[in-house]
Amino acid sequence: MRFAGEQVWWSEGRPSEGGRVVVCRAGADGEPPVVDLLPAPWNARTRVHEYGGVSWIPVPRSPADSTDPTDEVPLLAFVEFTDQRLYLLDPLQPDAAPRPLTPSPDEPAGVRYGDFSWDPQRSRLLAVCERHLPAAEERPRITRTVVGIPVDGRGALDADLVEDVLRDVPTADFLASPQLSPDGRELVWISWNHPAMPWDGTVLHLAEMGPGGRATGARSVAGGPNVSVVEPRFVPSNDARVLIVAQSDATGFWRPTLVDPHAGTATPLTDHPADFTGPQWQLGHGSWGRLPDGTVITVPAGRLGVLAADSTEPVPVDERWSWCGDLQIGPDGSVAAVVGGDRIATSVVHLPPGQLGAPQVLRRATDTELDAAWIPEAITRTVDGVHVVIHPPTNPHHTAAPGTSPAVLEIHGGPTAQWPRVRSARTAYFTSRGFTVVGVDHRGSTGYGREYRDALRGRWAGADIDDAIAVARALLADGTIGAALIAGGSAGGLTVLGTVTRPDHPFAGGMSSYGIADLVALGEHTHDFESRYLESLLGPDRQVWVDRSPLTAAGTLRTPVLLLQGGLDPVVPPEQAQVFADACAARGVPHALVLFPQESHGFRAAAARVTALEAELSFAGQVLGFEPPGVPRLPLRTGDSGQAE
Template sequence: MTPAPGSWPSPVSVAKAVAAGRSLEAVAFAGDEVWWSEGRPAEGGRIVVCREISGGVEDLVPEGFNARTRVQEYGGTSWVPVADGSAVVFANFTDQRLYMVDPIGSAPRPITPEPALPAGLRYADLLPDPARGRVLAVQERHEGDGTFGTVRRSVVAVPLDGAAATDPAAIGTLVPEGTADFLAAPRLSPAGDALVFASWNHPDMPWDSTVVRLVPLGRDGLPLPGGEIRTIAGGPGISVVDPGFLSDGSVLVQSDESGWWQPELRDPRGGGRRRLSSIEQEFAPPQWNLGRHSWAPLPGGRLLVVPGGVPSVLDTLDESLQPIDPDWAACGDLATTPTGRAALVVGGPRIGTRVVLIEPRATPRTVRTASDDPLPAAYLPVPEHRTIDGVHVLVYPPTHPEHTAAPGTAPLVMTVHGGPTAAASRSASAQVAFFTSRGFAVADLDYRGSTGYGRPYRDALRGRWAELDVADAITVARGLLADGTAGSAVITGGSAGGLTVLGALTTTGHPFAGGTSSYGVADLQALETATHDFESRYLDSVAGPDHTTWTARSPISRAGQLSTPVLLLQGGRDPVVTPDQAEAFAAACREHGIAHALVVFPDEGHGFRAAAARIAALEAELSFYGQILGFPTPDVPVLELTRP
């Protein structure tokens, strides 16, 4: 007898789904070598800088160190090769100091001072300045608990000789504190006589209004006395990100002045400007993390770019655009050399995330994959992009070589991304296959406010968070139930996606049988007062100025309308959405007699990194769905629900 969809036997175990989640993050060239960083669930989520050696992979950051920065709490690229690839500088997670491994294989030594406040000096967006024996970085100075008004940022120069480890005065300042609330992407001119950087101020986020500014530098690499810091791109209502110099001294930025993030050239001397592509696609992602790259120069007036996330070569003379590989639909980071070599972190619906190396006139070669045991192709779902009442969604069908789900029989898992200014992943996901191989359909929702569809779609959520995203989730779920894609539906999401989950479940007449909120927002007022500085004024734009509206839209205020079970997954050390939010919602479930479970992982933060936590979370989710939808889940432990 054919088992019911949702209970199909699957080779994609919980452990395999998590093991396949080794995160590949950033790439760089170190001399002739490609280096990359990867997060390892089996090592508690530790981030390691690696390089390829004969017969395998060599770790450049030894055990006991974790190359992870906490700048803006979401971090970003935390390392950089120096000394022509004979050394590496990285930010260590525990104390947030910069360390240098010189030579490779030696013990790391600190090159920044121990701050008075533990982890109170943080560094990200590192940039080598080899001619001056230093590395540039965005520095974050914490003067309190990390909430609004307790953090200052600057761009600094750290000497590689280690002098600053004991003498803070050895650190030079290129962009002083107070220049702007937020700083990103310091980039040196080819001659080393100028620095560009991006900046923005509260209450804006980097996808709202930013500017790119230029600082003239003297021979000592410090700002010229009396030199003017000039704005060369951006302004109110314009987002410019990922600036950088080309070899002729012009500056390239990704600007959304046209309604799409597109590459533009700016002449910092004469003020001229030229858009390099008019294709209506996003050439850059939203800047949640520092230090990632969305473009890099290639010989012959060409650029390596990622329109719509697809790695491509742009000819800046005729604006022609050539995708590199039809299987590549996403790019996490990229780097090039003057000779035309390129390294990228890529992924796509048919391939898992990987680091690839492209030599001129050669076929791309895979250097590292996210999993050493890739999923069988027969179990890998291929998504279909749909638009339902103007809302974008990627729909993954139940996928199994021995079983087929009849129309209207598959349970649907609707997944809601975080952000809310973000987008569903375009890379093959072992966790998606975990569900589709069991007979679920999966719908990755890109509600209004998501990125990838132009600024008007992104801005549609302004002032209407916890309203439009909730409405879009309900609309799309109803559409997929009506057309036979699914016979029942549950909803899951993390962080901002968790708010959408809880908002949907507290909306009368919703179509979901239940939902899972991972470190999700339950109370908008509490989020404003407790969250970190980077997002502390985010609600001003995305939720609007009226705080009575915040209260009305907060799921905790509407808990009396709950009628379906809820699973709450929470990190005990989450500085973004603090644990009291999940605890308060669990208490509301108890008060109103709603079946629920609250699972707290004491050592996890905002997002689960350790394998044990990720395994337990996925097991809990499958058991929860089996219980509320009525099918067996014998391969995972039974989640105990608190029932009325």
């Protein structure tokens, strides 16, 4: 999401278009009607760090670009998914092909860009640039830096004009958040090195911009090996000092923190016991902004909130909004945000200057108005020290007897992540059919401070499994549920597969989406961003990796398993699902492997999503002893590991 003058621009994935990412716009007052800025088949999606992030930015028009001197519609710079080049599009000329701003790489998609900011003094874009270079070993050598990209197109013809802004300063394995001071004289960014992840420890750098537009004299002003600092930006001061606000967890929670490089201080703006942002799996999303009067708009405990200049206690903007995925501040002090709630649809909203209590909805994730009787509650609990969110079955035509509802225990990915506090079609799909859905925030989850987040370090594929089993047993014992399945994707899929190989687990079946079966193979073959993540999650002893791999314990497997997998997944390769299916076949365990050849890490196309969801419901019905109406019966195999497609 970005402001383009007074207009709000945002991107949205379109499952109906195969997962294509489209950039849209609306006027700040909701007029004119929402329009697509990016015509098909263009797809605005970056692969930096493989998980991507913000892949586009509005670009002010130069006099040569303007067809009308009064026109205020900016140009659009975006990364095209297929080749990862940066292009420039004129929204007023939708029939004209976007023109490239970066050169064609030697290797397909071998140079990637993301996390953009505008450099008005030099009429260029700043971006994180990731280069994949050939290497003798299987894994390519990857370098990252911040580059300056001319917007006149010269860089597409001459790679030397896409200049390395950090050429004269020490760099690092990973970089994010390049931001210029308002006068263009100073630059901030964050960095971290293997084996750390950005939620483990990052360093905030400050440098001067030399006359050639390159950084010089860089120094570290915040962060460190055990402090995560993210999302830095310059803020005004009453004198000539450089002041920066960033999210820092130095005090135990990610909190907005005022960094004074000259005084060498980092002062939290609040002591409220909550995380004000989340883990930086993707680049460029906003979790705080500053209004002209000094008020900070931010996201305490995932909710859009206000932190007044004279207060340290945040106040929610709207109690209905239990989740905020992005926020931006406009030049006039207005606020735009992506928000949602347990009982309301995710929406793009605009809050005019001085009217935070009068949001204007610019776009809803769905135009279908659901009857409130079908929308499940969200009940937060702590079960044996584990944070959970319980969504009871919700169907106005049927009511289950207490303690009889089967449950799907959902394990989020990451494992550094959190069960989202927002209305979910997937959750409603199950709760409307008589299931209780339980989102499990096991040890290692975000949203509860650094100590809880670090509780999984060295204990992954152990403590998370213990927590899932403990939650299921407790809910079965107290009559909240009558039976349980366990489901999860990616890292959550590892928890699923690890759980069902435990001899004492209480689950009737496990449903894994692109889950990890072999930790050693994952460490050897996964992408660079996570290639050493396992060192903190499991420790350095490779025998521990072997021992905690679900594949190692598959000899004890007796529980039915559903495996859903994308054929193009670079994070958890398809071989992971296949080897576990083979293990199921060797044991004669009922199982199914459903492969989606054109999907990656997470299913984007509508057809794949529907097929996966119906497969899960059919699987759940079969292992629980009923036949769900209205969905194809999923073939379960025992003696072979062939794929169901």
